[in-house]
Amino acid sequence: MAFLLNRWVKRYSLNQNFRNVSCENCPKLKSNLFGALELSQREFLDANKKCNFYKKKQTLFVEGSLPRGVFCINEGKVKVFKTGDDGKEQIIQIAKSGDLLGFRSMFAQDAYKVSAQTLEESNICFIPKEDFVSLMDHNSVLRNGIIKELSTELTGQAEFITNMAQKSVRQRLAFVLILLMDVYKEEPINLSREDLANFVGTATETLIRLLKDFKEEGIISTETRKITILDVPKLLNVAR
Amino acid sequence: MAFLLNRWVKRYSLNQNFRNVSCENCPKLKSNLFGALELSQREFLDANKKCNFYKKKQTLFVEGSLPRGVFCINEGKVKVFKTGDDGKEQIIQIAKSGDLLGFRSMFAQDAYKVSAQTLEESNICFIPKEDFVSLMDHNSVLRNGIIKELSTELTGQAEFITNMAQKSVRQRLAFVLILLMDVYKEEPINLSREDLANFVGTATETLIRLLKDFKEEGIISTETRKITILDVPKLLNVAR
DNA sequence: CGAGCGATTGAAAAGACTCAACCACCGTGG
DNA sequence: CCACGGTGGTTGAGTCTTTTCAATCGCTCG
Numbered sequence: 001m002a003f004l005l006n007r008w009v010k011r012y013s014l015n016q017n018f019r020n021v022s023c024e025n026c027p028k029l030k031s032n033l034f035g036a037l038e039l040s041q042r043e044f045l046d047a048n049k050k051c052n053f054y055k056k057k058q059t060l061f062v063e064g065s066l067p068r069g070v071f072c073i074n075e076g077k078v079k080v081f082k083t084g085d086d087g088k089e090q091i092i093q094i095a096k097s098g099d100l101l102g103f104r105s106m107f108a109q110d111a112y113k114v115s116a117q118t119l120e121e122s123n124i125c126f127i128p129k130e131d132f133v134s135l136m137d138h139n140s141v142l143r144n145g146i147i148k149e150l151s152t153e154l155t156g157q158a159e160f161i162t163n164m165a166q167k168s169v170r171q172r173l174a175f176v177l178i179l180l181m182d183v184y185k186e187e188p189i190n191l192s193r194e195d196l197a198n199f200v201g202t203a204t205e206t207l208i209r210l211l212k213d214f215k216e217e218g219i220i221s222t223e224t225r226k227i228t229i230l231d232v233p234k235l236l237n238v239a240r
Numbered sequence: 241m242a243f244l245l246n247r248w249v250k251r252y253s254l255n256q257n258f259r260n261v262s263c264e265n266c267p268k269l270k271s272n273l274f275g276a277l278e279l280s281q282r283e284f285l286d287a288n289k290k291c292n293f294y295k296k297k298q299t300l301f302v303e304g305s306l307p308r309g310v311f312c313i314n315e316g317k318v319k320v321f322k323t324g325d326d327g328k329e330q331i332i333q334i335a336k337s338g339d340l341l342g343f344r345s346m347f348a349q350d351a352y353k354v355s356a357q358t359l360e361e362s363n364i365c366f367i368p369k370e371d372f373v374s375l376m377d378h379n380s381v382l383r384n385g386i387i388k389e390l391s392t393e394l395t396g397q398a399e400f401i402t403n404m405a406q407k408s409v410r411q412r413l414a415f416v417l418i419l420l421m422d423v424y425k426e427e428p429i430n431l432s433r434e435d436l437a438n439f440v441g442t443a444t445e446t447l448i449r450l451l452k453d454f455k456e457e458g459i460i461s462t463e464t465r466k467i468t469i470l471d472v473p474k475l476l477n478v479a480r
Numbered sequence: 481c482g483a484g485c486g487a488t489t490g491a492a493a494a495g496a497c498t499c500a501a502c503c504a505c506c507g508t509g510g
Numbered sequence: 511c512c513a514c515g516g517t518g519g520t521t522g523a524g525t526c527t528t529t530t531c532a533a534t535c536g537c538t539c540g
Contacts, residue, residue, distance in 0.1 A: 082402045085480040090402040107391035114398055143383070150390040151347035157397045158354055162322045162330040164404040165441025169496070193519060201405025203497055208520060224505075225519080240325040409528070433487060443529055448488060464537075465487085481540105488535070495528075503520070510513085 020051045021074050021123065028098030033149060034072070036141035045135065051125040060101065060116040060124065067106035069128040073099050076122020077183070079195060082114045091199040092157075094119070094183045094191075103132075103146070119191070169202045173210050174239035176200050177220070181229055188226040214238075260291045261314050261363065268338030273389060274312070276381035285375065291365040300341065300356040300364065307346035309368040313339050316362020317423070319435060322354045331439040332397075334359070334423045334431075343372075343386070359431070409442045413450050414479035416440050417460070421469055428466040454478075 023029055023042050037045065051074065054060075060071055063083060071078075073095055080093040080101070092114060095101050105112045106129060118124075136143045163175050176199050180189045191199075197207040211227070214220045219231045219238070229235060263269055263277075263286050277285060291314065294300075300311055303323060311318075313335055320333040320341070332354060335341050345352045346369060358364075376383045403415050416439050420429045431439075437447040451467070454460045459471045459478070469475060 082398050084402050084406045086406070088406055090405050092398050092401060104391045104394045107387050108395055109388060110392070110395070113395040137380075140377075147347050147387060147390065148349060150387065150394060151344045152350070154344045154390060154394055154397065155348055155350070155353040157394065157401065158322050158332050161332060161397065161401055161404060162324050164401060165330050166324045166326070166328055204518090205498080205520080206496060212520085444486090445488080445530080446528060449528095452488090483540090484538095486535105486537080489533085491530100491532090493528105493530075495526105497526080498524090500523095501521085503518105505518085506516090508514085508516105510511105 021125070022046050023049075026074055026098075028074075032072075032098040033100055033142060033145045036139060036145055037135070038139070041135055041139060045127065045131070048131040049125045049127045051123060054118045054122045054124055056118060056120055058118050060118070061112050062115045063113060064111050066111055067102055067129065069126055070103045070106065070132050071101040071116070072125045072127065073097050073101065074123040074125055076124065077119040078116050078122065078124070079119050080114050080116050081198065089195075089198045090201060091195060094180065094199075096183050100149075104150070106132075107150075119195070164201055169200065169206055170210055170213070171239055172200050172202070173207065173214075174235050177227070177229060177235060178239060181232075188223070188228040190226050192225060261365070262286050263289075266314055266338075268314075272312075272338040273340055273382060273385045276379060276385055277375070278379070281375055281379060285367065285371070288371040289365045289367045291363060294358045294362045294364055296358060296360055298358050300358070301352050302355045303353060304351050306351055307342055307369065309366055310343045310346065310372050311341040311356070312365045312367065313337050313341065314363040314365055316364065317359040318356050318362065318364075319359050320354050320356050321438065329435075329438045330441060331435060334420065334439075336423050340389075344390070346372075347390075359435070404441055409440065409446055410450055410453075411479055412440050412442070413447065413454075414475050417467070417469060417475060418472075418479060421472075428463070428468040430466050432465060 023034060023037075023046050029035060029042075034042070034045065049072070054076065060078060061067070075097050077097075078095040078099075078101060079091050080095060081089040081091045083089055095116075101116060102112070105114075136146065163172055167175070176196070177189070180191070180199075184190070193204050193208055193211075197204040200207060211220065211222065214235075215222060217234070219229070219234050221228050221230055263274060263282050269275060274282070274285065289312070294316065300318060301307070315337050317337075318335040318339075318341060319331050320335060321329040321331045323329055335356075341356060342352070345354075376386065403412055407415070416436070417429070420431070420439075424430070433444050433448055433451075437444040440447060451460065451462065454475075455462060457474070459469070459474050461468045461470055
């Protein structure tokens with residue numbers, strides 16, 4: 001149970017050393033959009049960002065408010081969701097360590113169209129809009145990275161729309177589980193049934209019944225709320 | 241029947257004068273992303289773009305092929321769609337005069353994830369990738385416009401996902417009709433039932449039954465395949 | 481004028497949702 | 511340490527929506 005141990009290590013370090021981490025030490029720096037920054041720019045970023053420790057279920061921003069900057073997840077997971085007209089949440093994305101958050105509405109020069117809330121204890125940095133824009137203006141690699149990121153998300157969402165519109169709930173669940181494998185990597189997927197249902201776009205009861213089917217078919221196993229994928233090929237097959 | 245006359249005028253001018261239009265004379269120039277170009281840049285664009293007349297149902301690009309540049313619709317309408325695993329099309333967007341097309345996958349540096357096909361006779365220009373990128377590199381207003389456009393589309397798609405995932409087919413149809421009002425402006429909506437069904441994400445038969453309901457409720461009127469919105473407030477009310 | 485494709489209708493079946501009840505786990509306080 | 515309360519998870523039954531399949535109708539184009 002390496003991940004259980006890992007979790008304690010993480011929790012310990014969160015409370016002790018997190019909050020104002022330096023980007024230099026951020027394990028995700030190289031793989032994310034800020035990997036393109038030069039030393040002086042990274043120092044600029046470090047000087048101007050503010051980091052914060054968030055408990056579970058804390059809000060980063062809500063639909064309708066105005067973006068003042070960009071969030072960068074140092075450690076933790078965040079759900080990004082839109083509240084439908086009847087009050088039901090639709091999860092659009094689960095953001096993880098290393099992801100940037102909240103730049104879409106900022107660039108669109110508009111109020112947030114989605115809300116963001118932590119799913120677990122998280123350490124998250126905030127970069128004010130003007131500082132982020134300034135970095136972009138002076139670094140074409142970062143700029144192109146942002147454009148590429150936006151475009152990639154756009155094509156990804158087109159696929160998401162297609163799946164939501166055309167597929168059965170069973171297929172959609174398989175698809176979402178595949179997406180979540182990428183977020184949770186080696187760890188088991190750890191979401192409430194309600195959140196999972198709100199990602200798949202179905203009723204909680206329907207979701208639970210389908211999870212049961214998947215379990216009986218040997219595709220997944222569950223331990224309380226945690227879901228482990230056992231048979232990826234079979235899952236892929238259900239999704240299509 | 242002003243639009244019928246209009247149609248012949250359009251058809252005439254298409255065959256006579258279209259193809260290699262100059263951006264200077266393009267009625268949509270000021271309102272679209274190229275409005276930011278300086279004179280010399282516009283001349284550069286004019287010199288390097290290639291325009292083409294397309295008949296109905298002609299293909300601009302298909303899913304899986306590699307983007308070589310950007311399309312700019314001078315006149316006409318284009319459906320952008322993704323083909324689901326079972327071969328069913330999911331329409332993501334209907335692009336109209338003035339819209340730029342095909343830049344998402346180009347920026348994502350990946351193969352097209354969607355296909356594009358004309359819905360009517362259209363005149364469409366093509367700007368090679370390197371020329372477009374060069375323009376972007378030298379014009380920060382265009383660049384920021386692109387970023388804003390991408391971001392706006394992204395937030396729009398989040399709403400689309402929410403609607404597809406949470407709402408009944410009836411609500412989704414109302415929502416799509418509202419989107420289409422923006423595309424067709426004063427003209428009646430002119431799409432095949434199948435295309436419309438593929439936009440809403442439902443079976444053609446279901447779509448037809450719902451259109452009938454809407455007609456009986458006085459929300460729309462139909463004339464062969466053309467749909468006219470009669471009661472916008474009522475339609476908005478159905479959509480939510 | 482005929483062929484063919486798109487539009488429409490009907491009936492039956494499948495899928496998904498709602499509502500109501502019950503269970504299980506978790507942290508709290510006695 | 512254990513009982514308690516509450517939240518989140520699970521199950522069942524009935525209902526409604528939506529799909530599917532089959533058949534018919536009616537434009538539109540050659």
